[in-house]
Amino acid sequence: xxxxxxxxxxxxxxxxxxxxxxxxxxxxxxxxxxxxxxxxxxxxxxxxxxxxxxxxxxxxxxxxxxxxxxxxxxxxxxxxxxx
Numbered sequence: 001x002x003x004x005x006x007x008x009x010x011x012x013x014x015x016x017x018x019x020x021x022x023x024x025x026x027x028x029x030x031x032x033x034x035x036x037x038x039x040x041x042x043x044x045x046x047x048x049x050x051x052x053x054x055x056x057x058x059x060x061x062x063x064x065x066x067x068x069x070x071x072x073x074x075x076x077x078x079x080x081x082x083x
């Protein structure tokens with residue numbers, strides 16, 4: 001509530017808490033649920049543009065579904081065994 005921690009609800013992994021409250025991108029592994037924050041100057045600029053044009057930004061969330069490096073390696077090993 002004071003801007004220190006933000007609650008995030010992910011459809012496949014429940015609720016998590018994020019201490020990075022500045023605009024960023026969440027990379028979310030669809031297999032293991034690992035979340036990695038990527039800072040984005042472009043995202044910060046986009047939100048500032050909205051506010052400069054009279055919009056009241058009350059929240060934002062940018063999330064990209066991925067396979068993390070560990071899960072990708074596991075998938076490659078599994079695929080190589082199946083072939």
